[in-house]
Amino acid sequence: MLELSDVLDARDRVSETSRHTPLEYSHTYSSMTGAEVFLKLETFQRTGAFKIRGATNRIATLTPKQKSAGVVTASAGNHAQGVALAATRVGVDSKIVMPEHAPISKVKATRNYGAEVVLDGTDYDEATERAHEIERQEARTYVHAFDDEMVMAGQGTIGLEIVEDCPDVDTVVVPIGGGGLISGIATAINEQKPDARVIGVQAEGASSAASSLEKGERVSLDGVDTIADGIATRTIGERTFEHIREHVDEVVTVSDPEIAVAMVYLLERSKVVVEGAAAVTLAALLFEKFQFDENETIVPVLSGGNIDLNTLTNVIVRGLVETGRYLRIRTVLADQPGALEQLLDIFTAHRANIYAIHHDRTSRDVEMSDTEVEIDLEMRGPDHVDAFLTDLREAGYEVDVLV
Known part of the structure; x- marks a missing residue:
């Protein structure tokens, strides 16, 4: 089994290549959760993610x-x-x-x-x-991505930095793909701060570690499906499974919509771009996937920021939908002058801002005397969406919510 001495040796080997990344207190997430939240920003690591640590130590x-x-x-x-x-x-x-x-x-x-x-x-x-x-x-x-003691030891240098920069840490929250990152961090945390918890987080669509712990043996999934591509592995490693069973207190899962919300919060409130695999830790905290006390010091590890821009665009839209700030609806109007204006009067009353509108009188889904309208809207939150849709329906419009 990996030991603290292995992680300390790794720190000497990787110090010239990897960066000691920032640990920043977040007023936003502390206020939202009641905990004392510090973000471990591996997004600012060389190559944009934590992997340089383990790779450097192995090579x-x-x-x-x-x-x-x-x-x-x-x-x-x-x-x-x-x-x-x-x-x-x-x-x-x-x-x-x-x-x-x-x-x-x-x-x-x-x-x-x-x-x-x-x-x-x-x-x-x-x-x-x-x-x-x-x-x-x-x-x-x-050079294995995770199931190698030297790789684990390199990743574990993050745990050394967390304890050094936040000696009062109570809980460290770590993403799990194959398990190398959490194995190294948990080893470093447990041997220096034995009272601190280590919580692992997986995407629901790639939950091999959670399933393996539940069954008591390594489970290999038939496939994976998640926006968190960096942790989309069908199974965890043989070595990492043993380390997780030995050192990790709990493994939880989060959904893709929850990951998207966390990514949007980090982008908008923290000005930090992360990939889905990194956002799972904040998602687990925000959606209370594990129990924690008020004023507990919690460190979510944001493991990387290498996200494709096309993916980021889709995630932002999904995050806005989940937080009630983006809405796409479809309804049917009488195909006559003034019908659209009457509909838009309700939009104006609710101050719902239109991104785009598509007016289709040739759709086969409506009567020839009617026209179909699809509208993309900027909204101000779930309550705003509910009140807006209620007024539309009370006014006699049949409304389908598309996203």
């Missing part, structure tokens, strides 16, 4: 022969960038297999850090199969 421990042969790995994006940069800095050739639908921004960044990128497979697990083929064919060393 630093390679033998000269292994360094000469080069390394290979599989990754959805962040580990890819970490391995690419860590290998390039010490002159080691790296080849990275990424899923075919990996975010474009992460593929480009990995190549820019000096790695050869191979796109193969529909998800992390299929990419892993291809990477192991390359490992055998080219005699490269496989």
Whole structure:
């Protein structure tokens, strides 16, 4: 099992490559939850995510022969960038297999850090199969994304920084994909602050750790489906499973809509861009997925900020919908002058701002004497939406809420 001494040794190896990232108190989330909330901002790490720590520590421990042969790995994006940069800095050739639908921004960044990128497979697990083929064919060393003690130890340096910067920490909340991050952090926290809790968080659509703990053995999911692509793994590692059982107090899950809301809050209130995998920790806190006391000191680890802009656009819209600030409706009007104006009078009374309107008198779904209208609206919250829809329906309009 990984020990604190391994994490301390890793800190010496990674100190020149990785950054000691900020730990910032949040008035916003402290006020919302009643806890004392400090955000661990790995979003400001080199390569934009925590993975550089573990990759650097693993590559630093390679033998000269292994360094000469080069390394290979599989990754959805962040580990890819970490391995690419860590290998390039010490002159080691790296080849990275990424899923075919990996975010474009992460593929480009990995190549820019000096790695050869191979796109193969529909998800992390299929990419892993291809990477192991390359490992055998080219005699490269496989740098596992999570199930490796040296990788775990590198990630655990985050735990050292949390205790150093926040010695009164009560609870640390950590994302779980394959389990390397939480294994390292939990080891560092437990041995320095044995009374502190470590809470793991997964997306509901990729809940292999939660399912494994429930069954008492590692579970492999048939597939994964979540906006949190950085933690979308079908199973956790053999080594990480044992560390999670030993050191982690609780594992909870959050839904994609809850993740989207957390991402929007971080963007709007904290001015921090995070990927879905990072936002799960704040989502678990905001939606009270675990119990905590008033004034408890809680540190959600925001593990990375490498999100594709197209994905971010979709997430923002979903987050606005979930918080009652964006609404799309459809209704039917009589196809005659003044009908639209009468409808818009209700909009004006509620100060509902129109983003877009589509007026279709050719739709087959309505009578020839009617016209179908779809309208996108800016709203001010759930209460505003409810009052607005109530008035529309009381005025005789049949309204379908589209988003």
